[in-house]
Amino acid sequence: MNTKKIFKNPKIAVIPGDGIGKEVMPEGIRALEAANRKFGIGMQFDHFDFASCDYYLKHGKMMPDDWFDTLMKYDAIFFGAVGMPDILPDHVSLWGSLIQFRRGFDQYVNLRPVRLLPGIPCPLANRKPGDIDFFVVRENTEGEYSSVGGKMFPDTDREFVIQESVFTRQGVDRILKYAYDLAQSRPKKHLTSATKSNGIAITMPYWDERVEAMSKKFADVRTDKYHIDILAAHFVMNPDRFDVVVASNLFGDILSDLGPACTGTIAVAPSGSINPEGKFPSLFEPVHGSAPDIFGKMIANPIGQIWSGAMMLDHLGYPEAGKAIFNAIEKVLLAGPGHAPLTPDVGGTAKTDDLGKAIAAAI
Amino acid sequence: MNTKKIFKNPKIAVIPGDGIGKEVMPEGIRALEAANRKFGIGMQFDHFDFASCDYYLKHGKMMPDDWFDTLMKYDAIFFGAVGMPDILPDHVSLWGSLIQFRRGFDQYVNLRPVRLLPGIPCPLANRKPGDIDFFVVRENTEGEYSSVGGKMFPDTDREFVIQESVFTRQGVDRILKYAYDLAQSRPKKHLTSATKSNGIAITMPYWDERVEAMSKKFADVRTDKYHIDILAAHFVMNPDRFDVVVASNLFGDILSDLGPACTGTIAVAPSGSINPEGKFPSLFEPVHGSAPDIFGKMIANPIGQIWSGAMMLDHLGYPEAGKAIFNAIEKVLLAGPGHAPLTPDVGGTAKTDDLGKAIAAAI
Numbered sequence: 112m113n114t115k116k117i118f119k120n121p122k123i124a125v126i127p128g129d130g131i132g133k134e135v136m137p138e139g140i141r142a143l144e145a146a147n148r149k150f151g152i153g154m155q156f157d158h159f160d161f162a163s164c165d166y167y168l169k170h171g172k173m174m175p176d177d178w179f180d181t182l183m184k185y186d187a188i189f190f191g192a193v194g195m196p197d198i199l200p201d202h203v204s205l206w207g208s209l210i211q212f213r214r215g216f217d218q219y220v221n222l223r224p225v226r227l228l229p230g231i232p233c234p235l236a237n238r239k240p241g242d243i244d245f246f247v248v249r250e251n252t253e254g255e256y257s258s259v260g261g262k263m264f265p266d267t268d269r270e271f272v273i274q275e276s277v278f279t280r281q282g283v284d285r286i287l288k289y290a291y292d293l294a295q296s297r298p299k300k301h302l303t304s305a306t307k308s309n310g311i312a313i314t315m316p317y318w319d320e321r322v323e324a325m326s327k328k329f330a331d332v333r334t335d336k337y338h339i340d341i342l343a344a345h346f347v348m349n350p351d352r353f354d355v356v357v358a359s360n361l362f363g364d365i366l367s368d369l370g371p372a373c374t375g376t377i378a379v380a381p382s383g384s385i386n387p388e389g390k391f392p393s394l395f396e397p398v399h400g401s402a403p404d405i406f407g408k409m410i411a412n413p414i415g416q417i418w419s420g421a422m423m424l425d426h427l428g429y430p431e432a433g434k435a436i437f438n439a440i441e442k443v444l445l446a447g448p449g450h451a452p453l454t455p456d457v458g459g460t461a462k463t464d465d466l467g468k469a470i471a472a473a474i
Numbered sequence: 475m476n477t478k479k480i481f482k483n484p485k486i487a488v489i490p491g492d493g494i495g496k497e498v499m500p501e502g503i504r505a506l507e508a509a510n511r512k513f514g515i516g517m518q519f520d521h522f523d524f525a526s527c528d529y530y531l532k533h534g535k536m537m538p539d540d541w542f543d544t545l546m547k548y549d550a551i552f553f554g555a556v557g558m559p560d561i562l563p564d565h566v567s568l569w570g571s572l573i574q575f576r577r578g579f580d581q582y583v584n585l586r587p588v589r590l591l592p593g594i595p596c597p598l599a600n601r602k603p604g605d606i607d608f609f610v611v612r613e614n615t616e617g618e619y620s621s622v623g624g625k626m627f628p629d630t631d632r633e634f635v636i637q638e639s640v641f642t643r644q645g646v647d648r649i650l651k652y653a654y655d656l657a658q659s660r661p662k663k664h665l666t667s668a669t670k671s672n673g674i675a676i677t678m679p680y681w682d683e684r685v686e687a688m689s690k691k692f693a694d695v696r697t698d699k700y701h702i703d704i705l706a707a708h709f710v711m712n713p714d715r716f717d718v719v720v721a722s723n724l725f726g727d728i729l730s731d732l733g734p735a736c737t738g739t740i741a742v743a744p745s746g747s748i749n750p751e752g753k754f755p756s757l758f759e760p761v762h763g764s765a766p767d768i769f770g771k772m773i774a775n776p777i778g779q780i781w782s783g784a785m786m787l788d789h790l791g792y793p794e795a796g797k798a799i800f801n802a803i804e805k806v807l808l809a810g811p812g813h814a815p816l817t818p819d820v821g822g823t824a825k826t827d828d829l830g831k832a833i834a835a836a837i
């Protein structure tokens with residue numbers, strides 16, 4: 112990754128959240144502890160019970176009023192999953208926690224690897240590990256997710272709602288810069304921009320214009336762009352074509368679910384909500400949610416949490432440690448059911464902690 | 475389909491447009507003529523050379539000033555493809571033709587079938603014809619494709635652009651009504667709404683509200699909704715789950731490319747831009763573009779054009795004739811290379827017109 116800063120003795124805020132977040136988090140920590148010892152990182156962990164529906168039920172809010180100051184003392188947030196829709200609507204639980212973090216801590220990069228893993232069934236035909244290996248870089252603070260707009264002529268036939276998309280030069284340029292830095296650090300040096308300038312005819316031509324300007328500063332990176340409709344199609348038809356894909360908040364949201372869906376890894380993929388300058392803590396969490404339907408059975412696959420830990424180490428300035436965790440995941444998956452204790456979703460009969468222990472042992 | 479109106483002796487405006495549009499159009503007509511004879515429809519065709527880049531080069535505009543009155547005399551427009559990006563930027567060619575038609579003729583429904591066909595390689599593993607068979611119904615006039623907005627503080631660090639998304643009650647309700655009518659006419663009676671109300675927090679909750687209201691009028695249709703990110707993922711992971719998917723202009727744009735990509739049919743899929751009341755002519759065209767790279771070789775697959783003709787017959791009130799064309803396509807594809815004259819993209823060595831003739835003969 113392209114964070115140059117190394118965080119000495121990093122302090123980690125651990126927030127398991129809801130549902131299977133509480134089951135996979137110990138396995139994430141187990142792997143991090145193994146890497147911690149092996150690489151002498153000196154990482155320290157503190158656990159918090161807020162940003163969960165349990166906390167909400169006790170306190171009538173998702174987080175204590177001083178959450179910002181509390182978490183500002185940490186170098187990163189290691190997060191499980193949040194949301195129990197049967198108890199609390201998502202717009203309360205998510206907007207009261209994750210979205211607060213993204214905005215409060217200016218986590219303007221949302222980063223997700225899209226990678227085929229051995230032993231994970233892939234919905235695409237004739238693809239094997241190595242074929243698909245790219246990143247989606249999503250703008251995480253502005254764009255289509257504004258809160259500006261409203262309704263006119265309510266409850267009449269003339270009723271309408273409007274909502275602004277807002278793209279600022281600062282907001283666009285910094286996400287492009289991050290994506291170009293990342294592309295430049297990779298062997299293929301290839302950046303793909305997601306646009307829709309043929310249809311969304313004001314904001315998206317502006318996005319294209321800024322990509323064009325930034326591309327001049329990264330002459331060694333090959334740039335191309337696709338409209339979001341055909342880009343989504345190519346994720347299915349030609350996923351081997353991509354290296355770094357940069358996208359607005361909404362387009363990135365779509366592509367960063369679609370990518371892992373194409374590799375079959377949506378249940379084990381990691382993500383980072385990153386403030387690249389390290390002025391604020393960044394957050395790392397699995398892509399999967401709290402999965403209330405399987406919570407309590409200890410059958411959740413902990414790889415998403417563990418892989419998120421690997422991404423966090425990368426961000427904190429310990430890429431070899433991150434790589435060691437990722438290699439351990441691959442090694443255990445490669446061994447296959449019968450040889451490794453895999454959870455039911457990947458063909459085994461083992462429990463969450465059995466798989467977690469096997470991965471920690473392989474580090 | 476849910477148009478109740480039957481157009482007697484329908485008059486069709488034929489516009490081949492650019493590139494392979496000119497090669498596949500004769501095959502579209504050939505199939506329609508065969509159905510015309512067999513079912514005694516009395517369809518008449520008039521050909522037009524405008525809405526093409528050739529026309530632009532001669533006249534400095536994509537269409538004559540009286541295009542609206544000219545085309546209003548027809549019951550439907552049978553369209554090939556438009557655009558020659560090396561000659562003319564897409565925003566000139568497309569916005570000067572297709573987008574004019576959509577808005578001028580209030581073609582507020584964009585309809586695309588997503589169906590696995592025999593003999594068309596599918597990028598998804600373990601799927602066979604019959605597994606995937608649904609429609610994407612896209613709102614085609616408003617939503618995220620507004621032209622309202624602009625730039626502030628140009629060329630400074632404070633520069634930003636904004637663009638409105640606009641959802642009107644009339645615009646939303648009529649597309650929902652169309653989609654519900656369609657769902658009600660199908661055996662599964664299942665409607666899926668594409669939303670993003672957990673992120674796009676003004677317009678999308680409004681969309682959900684209107685879906686909820688409309689669903690009450692269609693008690694026999696099962697309704698569900700997915701956020702667009704996970705919906706895109708399910709198109710890849712569980713495409714057999716869908717029957718009728720209704721979406722805003724932008725979400726529908728994405729899903730109606732992603733769907734055909736998942737079935738491998740993006741090069742042969744049809745689409746309709748429909749004014750359901752028949753107050754204005756509707757337009758039917760293949761999803762593929764003008765493909766300048768293969769133009770002139772007569773290797774383009776004409777199935778998209780022919781299938782669009784089948785949709786047009788459906789719309790005009792001749793569903794059995796539409797079905798006959800579709801069955802002929804399936805029959806020829808089922809025969810397979812060696813037995814049927816297939817174009818190179820589907821494993822054969824035949825020319826565009828050979829395949830077109832085989833399908834016409836099978837009607």
Ligand SMILES: CC(C)[C@H](C(=O)O)[C@@H](O)C(=O)O
Nearest residue numbers: 309310338340564568573727
């Ligand atoms: C050319 C473009 C404006 C158009 C759209 O986005 O509507 C195209 O992608 C389509 O789907 O017909």
Ligand SMILES: CC(C)[C@H](C(=O)O)[C@@H](O)C(=O)O
Nearest residue numbers: 201205210364672673701703
């Ligand atoms: C919960 C929702 C607002 C969120 C988003 O769209 O950003 C989620 O889909 C994600 O990707 O983290």
